[in-house]
Amino acid sequence: MGIVVQKYGGSSVSDAAAIKRVARRITEVKKAGHDVVVAVSAMGDTTDDLLDLANGVSPLPPARELDMLLTAGERISMALVAMAISDLGFSARSFTGSQAGVITDSVHGKAKILDVTPGRIQSAIADGHIVIVAGFQGVSADTKEITTLGRGGTDTTAVALAAALDADVCEIYTDVDGVFTADPRIVPAARKLDRVTYEEMLEMAACGAKVLHLRCVEYARRRDIPIHVRSSFSQLEGTVVSGSIEDAEHQEKSMESPIIAGVAHDRSEAKITVVGVPDKVGEAARIFDSLAKAQINIDMIVQNVSAAATNLTDISFTLPRADGQTAMSTLAALQAEVGFESLLYDDHIGKVSLIGAGMRSHPGITAKFFTALADAGVNLGMISTSEIRISVVVAEGDVDAAVAAAHTAFDLDADEVEAVVYGGSGR
Numbered sequence: 001m002g003i004v005v006q007k008y009g010g011s012s013v014s015d016a017a018a019i020k021r022v023a024r025r026i027t028e029v030k031k032a033g034h035d036v037v038v039a040v041s042a043m044g045d046t047t048d049d050l051l052d053l054a055n056g057v058s059p060l061p062p063a064r065e066l067d068m069l070l071t072a073g074e075r076i077s078m079a080l081v082a083m084a085i086s087d088l089g090f091s092a093r094s095f096t097g098s099q100a101g102v103i104t105d106s107v108h109g110k111a112k113i114l115d116v117t118p119g120r121i122q123s124a125i126a127d128g129h130i131v132i133v134a135g136f137q138g139v140s141a142d143t144k145e146i147t148t149l150g151r152g153g154t155d156t157t158a159v160a161l162a163a164a165l166d167a168d169v170c171e172i173y174t175d176v177d178g179v180f181t182a183d184p185r186i187v188p189a190a191r192k193l194d195r196v197t198y199e200e201m202l203e204m205a206a207c208g209a210k211v212l213h214l215r216c217v218e219y220a221r222r223r224d225i226p227i228h229v230r231s232s233f234s235q236l237e238g239t240v241v242s243g244s245i246e247d248a249e250h251q252e253k254s255m256e257s258p259i260i261a262g263v264a265h266d267r268s269e270a271k272i273t274v275v276g277v278p279d280k281v282g283e284a285a286r287i288f289d290s291l292a293k294a295q296i297n298i299d300m301i302v303q304n305v306s307a308a309a310t311n312l313t314d315i316s317f318t319l320p321r322a323d324g325q326t327a328m329s330t331l332a333a334l335q336a337e338v339g340f341e342s343l344l345y346d347d348h349i350g351k352v353s354l355i356g357a358g359m360r361s362h363p364g365i366t367a368k369f370f371t372a373l374a375d376a377g378v379n380l381g382m383i384s385t386s387e388i389r390i391s392v393v394v395a396e397g398d399v400d401a402a403v404a405a406a407h408t409a410f411d412l413d414a415d416e417v418e419a420v421v422y423g424g425s426g427r
């Protein structure tokens with residue numbers, strides 16, 4: 001019998017009763033004869049509460065200390081889950097990310113996993129223990145400091161453990177029954193997908209479908225590890241994330257499968273416009289180089305046609321809201337050198353994305369998407385596309401209407417409501 005890796009998210013371990021329920025689920029797997037390794041998130045909204053505490057004492061907490069603080073959340077739940085398992089008569093050992101051998105780079109707050117050296121996990125398994133690992137954290141090989149993997153990072157911990165342990169199964173337990181055609185919190189008619197390819201899931205995660213952490217999907221794809229996303233509150237089969245859109249098998253299946261996998265939305269971005277940039281070679285490079293050096297990820301970019309009379313242009317781009325202030329001060333420091341006129345900041349925006357492998361072979365998808373948005377009275381800001389995705393920036397207040405309109409226009413609405421949200425605050 002092989003190793004089963006499971007991950008339980010914050011809403012699945014939100015209080016003592018939930019932790020006991022999860023402990024029972026874990027021991028069922030052990031009873032069935034498998035070795036079990038579990039990655040846990042912090043309880044409920046603990047991570048947000050810790051962030052609020054940090055902001056209460058400092059508007060810009062040092063990144064190292066923030067990681068020390070946030071990793072405490074997962075240490076609490078790992079120990080409690082291990083205790084609840086012991087109470088059921090099984091032996092469990094909890095480990096921090098560092099003890100579990102999760103080795104990362106040294107970027108606090110969004111560290112990448114470089115390697116997993118699971119020696120301690122393997123000996124604990126050999127001794128018959130159920131292993132509980134604190135998710136979302138690791139240790140930098142370079143600086144020896146404790147790091148975190150970015151919000152939602154416990155998903156990535158689970159997949160990295162599954163890869164390192166050559167596990168048979170990697171299950172991500174959450175508060176909905178799987179990956180749906182849209183966030184069930186805003187589209188009650190969303191449908192559960194039985195299967196979704198890595199590429200489509202990557203686009204969905206990158207476009208705000210926080211049911212899976214983006215890095216977790218990247219990791220799973222690279223190591224070819226299928227992920228089973230399911231609910232810890234029901235016994236239903238969830239969604240299997242596996243396979244590539246390039247697979248011959250998938251292409252055959254996709255003849256009948258829907259063109260669109262789903263609609264994702266994201267309210268975590270902001271837009272910055274650099275007004276009056278001199279239209280000469282190298283200016284855009286200078287702007288984006290300074291943002292890259294500040295470790296800021298840019299999403300969409302639009303550059304206006306330069307006004308002939310002035311030879312000046314505007315460059316707009318979107319970025320994580322959390323990086324908004326850093327980006328504004330980084331750019332302000334560049335103003336004299338580049339000679340742009342001013343900076344505008346807008347965080348009342350949202351992004352709505354349509355994702356589906358079938359888009360590659362079906363014309364007219366963009367027209368249908370834009371018509372649906374127009375009929376819903378939604379004005380489009382920026383637009384960007386990939387081979388299997390179309391994204392638009394809209395006013396933040398229009399996001400729900402835009403998602404619902406696109407969902408209906410592409411016949412994704414379920415006949416009978418099947419989307420249940422079992423827990424979580426959606427925060």
Ligand code: ADP
Nearest residue numbers: 009010011174175179180182183185209210211
């Ligand atoms: P966990 O605490 O278990 O990690 P998250 O809150 O990170 O849970 O992710 C689960 C949530 O993701 C769901 O409650 C749902 O609101 C949201 N979500 C967004 N898009 C989707 C989607 N396409 N399918 C399923 N859930 C989605």
Ligand code: ASP
Nearest residue numbers: 041047136151152153154
């Ligand atoms: N507790 C962390 C967060 O809330 C990590 C996780 O839950 O995956 O983002």
Ligand code: MG
Nearest residue numbers: 009152210211
């Ligand atoms: Mg999550």
